[in-house]
Amino acid sequence: xxxxxxxxxxxxxxxxxxxxxxxxxxxxxxxxxxxxxxxxxxxxxxxxxxxxxxxxxxxxxxxxxxxxxxxxxxxxxxxxxxxxxxxxxxxxxxxxxxxxxxxxxxxxxxxxxxxxxxxxxxxxxxxxxxxxxxxxxxxxxxxxxxxxxxxxxxxxxxxxxxxxxxxxxxxxxxxxxxxxxxxxxxxxxxxxxxxxxxxxxxxxxxxxxxxxxxxxxxxxxxxxxxxxxxxxxxxxxxxxxxxxxxxxxxxxxxxxxxxxxxxxxxxxxxxxxxxxxxxxxxxxxxxxxxxxxxxxxxxxxxxxxxxxxxxxxxxxxxxxxxxxxxxxxxxxxxxxxxxxxxxxxxxxxxxxxxxxxxxxxxxxxxxxxxxxxxxxxxxxxxxxxxxxxxxxxxxxxxxxxxxxxxxxxxxxxx
Amino acid sequence: xxxxxxxxxxxxxxxxxxxxxxxxxxxxxxxxxxxxxxxxxxxxxxxxxxxxxxxxxxxxxxxxxxxxxxxxxxxxxxxxxxxxxxxxxxxxxxxxxxxxxxxxxxxxxxxxxxxxxxxxxxxxxxxxxxxxxxxxxxxxxxxxxxxxxxxxxxxxxxxxxxxxxxxxxxxxxxxxxxxxxxxxxxxxxxxxxxxxxxxxxxxxxxxxxxxxxxxxxxxxxxxxxxxxxxxxxxxxxxxxxxxxxxxxxxxxxxxxxxxxxxxxxxxxxxxxxxxxxxxxxxxxxxxxxxxxxxxxxxxxxxxxxxxxxxxxxxxxxxxxxxxxxxxxxxxxxxxxxxxxxxxxxxxxxxxxxxxxxxxxxxxxxxxxxxxxxxxxxxxxxxxxxxxxxxxxxxxxxxxxxxxxxxxxxxxxxx
Numbered sequence: 001x002x003x004x005x006x007x008x009x010x011x012x013x014x015x016x017x018x019x020x021x022x023x024x025x026x027x028x029x030x031x032x033x034x035x036x037x038x039x040x041x042x043x044x045x046x047x048x049x050x051x052x053x054x055x056x057x058x059x060x061x062x063x064x065x066x067x068x069x070x071x072x073x074x075x076x077x078x079x080x081x082x083x084x085x086x087x088x089x090x091x092x093x094x095x096x097x098x099x100x101x102x103x104x105x106x107x108x109x110x111x112x113x114x115x116x117x118x119x120x121x122x123x124x125x126x127x128x129x130x131x132x133x134x135x136x137x138x139x140x141x142x143x144x145x146x147x148x149x150x151x152x153x154x155x156x157x158x159x160x161x162x163x164x165x166x167x168x169x170x171x172x173x174x175x176x177x178x179x180x181x182x183x184x185x186x187x188x189x190x191x192x193x194x195x196x197x198x199x200x201x202x203x204x205x206x207x208x209x210x211x212x213x214x215x216x217x218x219x220x221x222x223x224x225x226x227x228x229x230x231x232x233x234x235x236x237x238x239x240x241x242x243x244x245x246x247x248x249x250x251x252x253x254x255x256x257x258x259x260x261x262x263x264x265x266x267x268x269x270x271x272x273x274x275x276x277x278x279x280x281x282x283x284x285x286x287x288x289x290x291x292x293x294x295x296x297x298x299x300x301x302x303x304x305x306x307x308x309x310x311x312x313x314x315x316x317x318x319x320x321x322x323x324x325x326x327x328x329x330x331x332x333x334x335x336x337x338x339x340x341x342x343x344x345x346x347x348x349x350x351x352x353x354x355x356x357x358x359x360x361x362x363x364x365x366x367x368x369x370x371x372x373x374x375x376x377x378x379x380x381x382x383x384x385x386x387x388x389x390x391x392x393x394x395x396x397x398x399x400x401x402x403x404x405x406x407x408x409x410x411x412x413x414x
Numbered sequence: 415x416x417x418x419x420x421x422x423x424x425x426x427x428x429x430x431x432x433x434x435x436x437x438x439x440x441x442x443x444x445x446x447x448x449x450x451x452x453x454x455x456x457x458x459x460x461x462x463x464x465x466x467x468x469x470x471x472x473x474x475x476x477x478x479x480x481x482x483x484x485x486x487x488x489x490x491x492x493x494x495x496x497x498x499x500x501x502x503x504x505x506x507x508x509x510x511x512x513x514x515x516x517x518x519x520x521x522x523x524x525x526x527x528x529x530x531x532x533x534x535x536x537x538x539x540x541x542x543x544x545x546x547x548x549x550x551x552x553x554x555x556x557x558x559x560x561x562x563x564x565x566x567x568x569x570x571x572x573x574x575x576x577x578x579x580x581x582x583x584x585x586x587x588x589x590x591x592x593x594x595x596x597x598x599x600x601x602x603x604x605x606x607x608x609x610x611x612x613x614x615x616x617x618x619x620x621x622x623x624x625x626x627x628x629x630x631x632x633x634x635x636x637x638x639x640x641x642x643x644x645x646x647x648x649x650x651x652x653x654x655x656x657x658x659x660x661x662x663x664x665x666x667x668x669x670x671x672x673x674x675x676x677x678x679x680x681x682x683x684x685x686x687x688x689x690x691x692x693x694x695x696x697x698x699x700x701x702x703x704x705x706x707x708x709x710x711x712x713x714x715x716x717x718x719x720x721x722x723x724x725x726x727x728x729x730x731x732x733x734x735x736x737x738x739x740x741x742x743x744x745x746x747x748x749x750x751x752x753x754x755x756x757x758x759x760x761x762x763x764x765x766x767x768x769x770x771x772x773x774x775x776x777x778x779x780x781x782x783x784x785x786x787x788x789x790x791x792x793x794x795x796x797x798x799x800x801x802x803x804x805x806x807x808x809x810x811x812x813x814x815x816x817x818x819x820x821x822x823x824x825x826x827x828x
Contacts, residue, residue: 036555037822053467055820062599063817072601075555075823092559127825141450141489145506185476187486393803403477406469408451409489411541 003028003070004098006328007088009078009266011038011061014298014317015103019071021325026332029071030095031061032088036075038064039126042314042378043391045166048123048132048256049173050181050407051398056391058126078104080269083291099293099328102266102280103321106299106312109260109277119237120257123166132256134409136174139253140182140189141409149193150251154240156194157252161234161242162259163200164208165349168217170256171198172352175224180402197227197250199234199242201259206357208311208347213357216366220351234259261312263300275302276309284339286324292331295324305342315345350374353399417442417484418512420742421502423492423680425452425475428712428731429517433485435739440746443485444509445475446502450489452478453540456728456792457805459580462537462546462670463587464595464821465812470805472540492518494683497705513707513742516680516694517735520713520726523674523691533651534671537580546670548823550588553667554596554603555823563607568654568665570608575648575656576673577614578622579763582631584670585612586766589638594767594816611641611664613648613656615673620771622725622761627771630780634765648673675726677714689716690723698753700738706745709738719756729759764788767813 004027008015011033019029037058046052065071076090081102087094108124110116121135122128136158143155158178160171175196183191198205198221204214205221205228221228233245242250263278272288273281279302280288286301288294298317303310310316319342327337346360348370356370365373375395379388398404418441422429425447433443451472460466479485490504495516501508522538524530535549536542550572557569572592574585589610597605612619612635618628619635619642635642647659648669656664677692686702687695693716694702700715702708712731717724724730733756741751760774762784770784779787789809793802812818 053469054824055467058822060821389807390804407474408472410468
């Protein structure tokens with residue numbers, strides 16, 4: 001008898017966890033992703049800030065699924081779903097499924113402002129992380145060629161928009177890259193010409209956290225020389241300036257956008273109803289209404305917990321991936337699945353190399369203790385044992401020598 | 415008194431060695447390179463074959479020259495020299511010099527055959543190395559989508575043209591990437607559909623070596639499943655086939671060109687007389703005739719040793735860099751420089767992970783002993799202590815687990 005085919009769209013934390021949950025089960029699994037690797041996104045900002053190389057935070061999907069005898073991988077861009085025909089549509093052709101798990105994640109949201117889309121750098125995938133690294137380092141090199149102080153200041157002003165964990169981590173890492181490392185590389189650099197600015201529309205950074213941790217993070221950021229502008233909205237961006245809502249302009253050649261995020265374009269392409277952030281509306285069992293064979297998980301899924309939308313976080317995606325694997329096993333056995341329930345393990349954000357905030361139920365850590373906790377969690381969870389060794393070497397190297405190993409401007413041709 | 419400015423064009427082994435030779439001397443040194451890093455080229459094929467990440471074989475020039483208090487760096491593409499006006503011309507502007515050292519190295523030579531230039535991949539810099547890695551891995555992924563055996567064979571045929579050390583190393587590494595690693599990643603791969611072909615116009619591979627080592631290398635290559643075609647000329651390449659001189663065609667989507675190399679375009683741009691391989695004609699003191707303030711070193715320099723042209727090798731470039739630093743010190747002291755003399759330290763090439771040939775005067779090593787020697791030399795000379803640790807971890811990882819850590823298809827956007 002032919003085994004039912006489970007097609008999983010997306011090899012992120014959700015998709016991969018789901019594939020693992022189907023190990024040894026009587027199904028054939030096909031994972032599809034536009035990249036041939038799984039990305040450890042929590043450390044992406046360290047690629048963008050020249051501390052880690054791509055090989056340290058990404059691992060080939062095919063290598064990760066080797067232990068899964070019933071799983072295969074196909075690299076393709078996913079363009080849509082033929083829900084009635086039971087086919088996933090990709091740029092390489094269609095793949096028929098008996099069960100489908102949509103897990104293609106999220107992308108930057110510019111809220112329809114095309115000047116943001118055009119002139120800011122995103123930090124959602126590895127290519128974007130490398131592009132930021134190349135861009136920041138190129139600005140420093142270019143700044144050595146100009147005698148015009150205004151132009152040089154624009155080259156040396158680095159703006160991060162968005163005070164969530166990604167923005168805070170990127171601003172912290174950028175500031176340390178400049179103050180600890182590049183400052184030594186550029187002997188004639190006037191550090192007063194360099195600005196790292198974090199812009200947030202809300203009155204706080206890290207709004208997800210309790211007030212005491214928000215304050216601790218803000219304090220850490222400012223101590224690291226980052227100008228934090230709260231209650232400030234970006235109206236438009238050009239290739240050399242940011243225009244703020246009040247009319248003020250900041251000359252800057254580098255604007256990193258972390259202030260908006262929405263579900264990947266696949267959500268729209270499915271044609272099913274969407275909820276906030278363009279996420280796909282799902283049943284409590286993570287199914288699409290009317291299509292019990294189609295599940296949606298992770299950032300793409302508009303799931304709720306007691307009425308509130310679940311955040312776009314790795315633990316959510318992983319728990320949903322595990323849940324859907326179980327739901328498919330239930331379906332094969334003609335059992336009704338129980339609704340998905342999220343168990344919150346807590347949230348964390350790090351600010352540079354020795355400070356972090358962690359909120360774990362009633363336990364709140366900040367500063368150095370928070371950072372040690374952050375370090376342990378990430379080192380344990382980084383993609384592989386080999387990466388763990390290499391990442392540890394790099395982190396120790398930086399900690400001791402204030403030096404970033406991979407500040408290279410590299411572009412792969414073709 | 416203003417100190418004379420020494421401008422060094424190129425931060426490869428020649429240029430960097432020359433800058434180091436001018437440490438503490440009463441000159442200001444400006445190193446110029448189109449990349450912001452120095453590349454450890456002997457291991458470039460390991461980036462191309464997915465064993466190392468760029469950060470392991472490249473290091474920022476600014477970091478390397480930190481100990482040189484009188485040296486600075488500028489990133490720019492060098493486009494020419496105004497010999498009479500004493501200026502180096504770059505895409506960012508001109509730099510005036512009192513002494514100039516040209517050390518921009520070599521590039522691929524296609525002997526005027528535009529089909530080669532268009533449809534083959536070079537292996538001369540980091541961007542090209544990454545492009546090869548992306549291309550090889552993409553062919554494997556694409557091959558999973560086709561049911562046409564002819565098309566699939568073309569995707570899985572990897573041709574390396576040129577049986578010199580670069581070609582031999584690349585062919586060996588590609589074969590091992592496929593046979594030891596990718597074979598496990600692609601469960602449904604028919605290994606008989608995969609070909610790695612090394613094409614050489616001469617009757618031998620590694621013509622620089624003594625006959626016994628050539629034979630040992632040939633034997634090693636064939637044992638690793640590489641088809642070695644000797645006395646075979648490539649006439650033309652399309653995006654799906656290689657046409658050989660006899661009329662035979664091989665369907666292949668991947669052709670790596672290592673068969674021709676010539677001096678970088680700067681040689682032509684200087685307008686001074688050139689010798690074989692477009693190298694700049696130099697005096698025995700590495701100076702350009704009529705311009706005693708301009709020196710040429712490394713692959714760019716057409717120096718001879720007892721009438722024979724010096725090969726394009728790192729030891730030549732480094733010895734000339736050291737020599738020219740001394741010659742500039744002599745010039746400052748109004749001393750005549752003695753002519754450059756090359757001391758040959760021997761040559762090496764490796765064929766995969768456990769075989770190499772080394773020719774050190776009358777000592778000839780091959781097979782596993784040759785490889786151990788190769789390993790020791792490269793590990794000691796790799797760019798930095800941190801890289802040494804990381805490279806060692808990666809090499810050991812591969813040796814024990816037959817696994818390449820970084821087989822990622824990554825492209826930096828912008």
